Amino acid sequence: MKATFLYAPGDIRVEDRPDPVILAPTDAIVRVTAACVCGSDLWPYRGVRPVNHATAMGHELIGVVEEVGADVRTVKPGDFVISPFTFSDNSCQSCRAGFQSACDHVAFFGAQDSAGLPTNGAQGELARIPLADGSLVVVPAPFDDTLVPSLLSLADVMSTGHHAAVSAGVGPGSVVVVVGDGAVGLSGVLAASRLGAERVIAMSRHADRAALATAFGATDVVAERGDEGIAAITELLGGDLADAALECVGTEESMNQAIGSVHGGGRVGYVGVPVGGSKLPIGVLFSRNITVGGGMAPARHYIPELLPDVLSGAINPGLVFDLELPLDDAAEAYAAMDERRAIKTLLRP
Amino acid sequence: MKATFLYAPGDIRVEDRPDPVILAPTDAIVRVTAACVCGSDLWPYRGVRPVNHATAMGHELIGVVEEVGADVRTVKPGDFVISPFTFSDNSCQSCRAGFQSACDHVAFFGAQDSAGLPTNGAQGELARIPLADGSLVVVPAPFDDTLVPSLLSLADVMSTGHHAAVSAGVGPGSVVVVVGDGAVGLSGVLAASRLGAERVIAMSRHADRAALATAFGATDVVAERGDEGIAAITELLGGDLADAALECVGTEESMNQAIGSVHGGGRVGYVGVPVGGSKLPIGVLFSRNITVGGGMAPARHYIPELLPDVLSGAINPGLVFDLELPLDDAAEAYAAMDERRAIKTLLRP
Numbered sequence: 149m150k151a152t153f154l155y156a157p158g159d160i161r162v163e164d165r166p167d168p169v170i171l172a173p174t175d176a177i178v179r180v181t182a183a184c185v186c187g188s189d190l191w192p193y194r195g196v197r198p199v200n201h202a203t204a205m206g207h208e209l210i211g212v213v214e215e216v217g218a219d220v221r222t223v224k225p226g227d228f229v230i231s232p233f234t235f236s237d238n239s240c241q242s243c244r245a246g247f248q249s250a251c252d253h254v255a256f257f258g259a260q261d262s263a264g265l266p267t268n269g270a271q272g273e274l275a276r277i278p279l280a281d282g283s284l285v286v287v288p289a290p291f292d293d294t295l296v297p298s299l300l301s302l303a304d305v306m307s308t309g310h311h312a313a314v315s316a317g318v319g320p321g322s323v324v325v326v327v328g329d330g331a332v333g334l335s336g337v338l339a340a341s342r343l344g345a346e347r348v349i350a351m352s353r354h355a356d357r358a359a360l361a362t363a364f365g366a367t368d369v370v371a372e373r374g375d376e377g378i379a380a381i382t383e384l385l386g387g388d389l390a391d392a393a394l395e396c397v398g399t400e401e402s403m404n405q406a407i408g409s410v411h412g413g414g415r416v417g418y419v420g421v422p423v424g425g426s427k428l429p430i431g432v433l434f435s436r437n438i439t440v441g442g443g444m445a446p447a448r449h450y451i452p453e454l455l456p457d458v459l460s461g462a463i464n465p466g467l468v469f470d471l472e473l474p475l476d477d478a479a480e481a482y483a484a485m486d487e488r489r490a491i492k493t494l495l496r497p
Numbered sequence: 498m499k500a501t502f503l504y505a506p507g508d509i510r511v512e513d514r515p516d517p518v519i520l521a522p523t524d525a526i527v528r529v530t531a532a533c534v535c536g537s538d539l540w541p542y543r544g545v546r547p548v549n550h551a552t553a554m555g556h557e558l559i560g561v562v563e564e565v566g567a568d569v570r571t572v573k574p575g576d577f578v579i580s581p582f583t584f585s586d587n588s589c590q591s592c593r594a595g596f597q598s599a600c601d602h603v604a605f606f607g608a609q610d611s612a613g614l615p616t617n618g619a620q621g622e623l624a625r626i627p628l629a630d631g632s633l634v635v636v637p638a639p640f641d642d643t644l645v646p647s648l649l650s651l652a653d654v655m656s657t658g659h660h661a662a663v664s665a666g667v668g669p670g671s672v673v674v675v676v677g678d679g680a681v682g683l684s685g686v687l688a689a690s691r692l693g694a695e696r697v698i699a700m701s702r703h704a705d706r707a708a709l710a711t712a713f714g715a716t717d718v719v720a721e722r723g724d725e726g727i728a729a730i731t732e733l734l735g736g737d738l739a740d741a742a743l744e745c746v747g748t749e750e751s752m753n754q755a756i757g758s759v760h761g762g763g764r765v766g767y768v769g770v771p772v773g774g775s776k777l778p779i780g781v782l783f784s785r786n787i788t789v790g791g792g793m794a795p796a797r798h799y800i801p802e803l804l805p806d807v808l809s810g811a812i813n814p815g816l817v818f819d820l821e822l823p824l825d826d827a828a829e830a831y832a833a834m835d836e837r838r839a840i841k842t843l844l845r846p
Contacts, residue, residue, distance in 0.1 A: 250761020412592075412598075428779055431771060434792040436792065437795070441788030
């Protein structure tokens with residue numbers, strides 16, 4: 149099969165590799181219909197996170213089950229499935245609490261499963277999915293091909309935006325600031341709007357992203373950052389601050405922006421991978437009583453809730469994909485996102 | 498009037514000072530019925546937080562209003578009042594949200610109010626209370642003198658324990674770990690029990706404190722700390738971890754203990770003043786989806802909720818006071834707590 153590897157910063161290659169096979173009776177093999185590049189894939193691509201060897205890339209896919217192990221019960225060959233970006237047993241205490249991303253047996257694409265067996269990256273033609281029953285969600289057939297981008301978004305980016313909103317306690321009437329105008333931030337805007345937020349302020353300096361934010365339900369766009377950004381929010385809100393902020397970047401600056409955007413007792417939901425140096429200033433949190441929650445989204449928990457809205461067309465999170473390329477052009481998919489020519493790139497094997 | 502000052506680590510003196518007077522039309526002057534020493538007072542007493550000059554001590558009092566400024570509407574001379582440990586306008590956005598400790602005009606005992614006017618410490622005979630309408634809560638008269646300790650506890654320690662429990666999302670059926678067996682931790686046990694927690698595990702190595710924790714509703718006591726403490730919790734819970742942890746100390750060790758005590762997606766409510774170096778390990782929080790909330794308790798918000806339970810005898814948080822001394826013996830009050838001869842000392846002017 150073809151699969152995507154990062155050899156060094158900026159060096160993406162699509163190569164032929166052996167097809168994955170069932171290694172454990174709880175496995176499934178999935179033929180990929182669509183995969184994509186995540187903002188977090190850009191960290192190693194840019195050399196911010198070191199790359200020491202050829203690394204299998206990608207952690208978002210939808211596709212069709214080709215084969216299952218002997219112990220798999222809930223998915224079968226021919227099923228169309230969404231794979232969350234984390235694998236989980238869906239039975240441990242954290243899973244039962246709805247946090248499958250903190251599963252006792254959590255595992256990731258392009259690494260090893262909890263038994264030490266190798267996993268594939270999602271940016272390929274096939275992938276072995278460990279703990280298939282606990283991980284995969286079946287999409288009821290048939291559905292229109294135009295839904296592919298939105299279905300794929302549930303694997304990570306839409307579920308992650310939703311997690312930011314849920315973690316920030318967003319509900320009917322909330323006043324929300326969204327920090328980050330990448331695909332996750334934009335999904336956070338959509339999620340906050342879907343959850344009934346009264347006011348959703350998107351922080352964006354890019355016209356195309358601001359336009360999509362507005363299409364997703366943002367009521368206001370603030371281009372300024374830092375103290376000027378907070379001043380702009382305060383002016384929009386008649387002297388008040390927001391109830392909730394979604395931190396969708398992962399840097400110290402973005403976290404401070406989120407924390408500074410909410411009133412005393414406000415909540416920050418964060419989903420930006422803290423690779424970039426995100427820190428939590430406990431002195432400020434303590435004196436202002438800011439609650440911080442979030443982390444890796446339990447997509448497995450949210451997909452069943454969000455899927456009906458995608459299938460009905462009530463939400464169209466797939467609009468975050470503004471570039472679609474064949475898998476062979478994965479290098480260009482990365483470059484386009486790195487150079488901000490694309491918000492998010494969908495890959496078709 | 499007599500008032501208590503810290504001159505240097507370990508050097509507590511009760512001295513004569515001029516009586517406070519009304520400085521702003523929103524002030525009240527309160528004659529102190531009872532004050533007390535807080536665990537956080539021990540930080541400067543021990544030299545952990547530097548002391549550069551004679552510092553007016555104490556931030557917890559109950560007493561009788563002697564005089565009010567021209568603009569005060571809700572309290573009058575003769576009223577028996579509880580003063581929260583923070584002053585607040587009770588009208589700004591953060592106050593309206595129920596977080597008066599993050600008020601736009603927040604001010605503290607023994608410092609300056611938001612107009613820059615000096616405030617008294619609470620460990621004295623009289624105190625000027627700025628923003629009296631927004632700060633003071635009137636206790637309906639008459640009440641029995643035996644309720645004095647419990648009423649005083651609402652000024653800080655019981656409200657703070659309650660804040661830890663509320664911030665950790667404790668409710669009916671919760672499984673809760675309480676880190677810290679000082680007066681706040683013990684109050685947290687009582688608060689969690691009052692909120693309907695099914696299981697309350699108190700971490701304590703002191704027999705007297707463990708006994709009080711049990712009297713306050715702890716179902717289990719764990720003496721071990723660190724990884725051994727977490728192993729003991731896991732054993733008690735049949736392999737599970739807690740839903741919520743209350744961090745009531747303020748050190749990095751205690752914060753890590755709390756974080757390690759909850760399952761993925763669990764919540765930590767923290768109220769320990771992070772003077773001792775409390776840090777938030779964002780990598781762990783992110784991967785385990787632990788929510789951290791809390792900070793300075795909005796006692797002004799909680800007193801009206803907790804007061805009826807004190808007056809009815811449903812809760813007796815005043816049991817945290819195991820030593821009562823005249824104000825003149827303030828130095829001994831500090832020494833007794835510093836040397837762990839007392840959990841918390843009540844002072845009568």
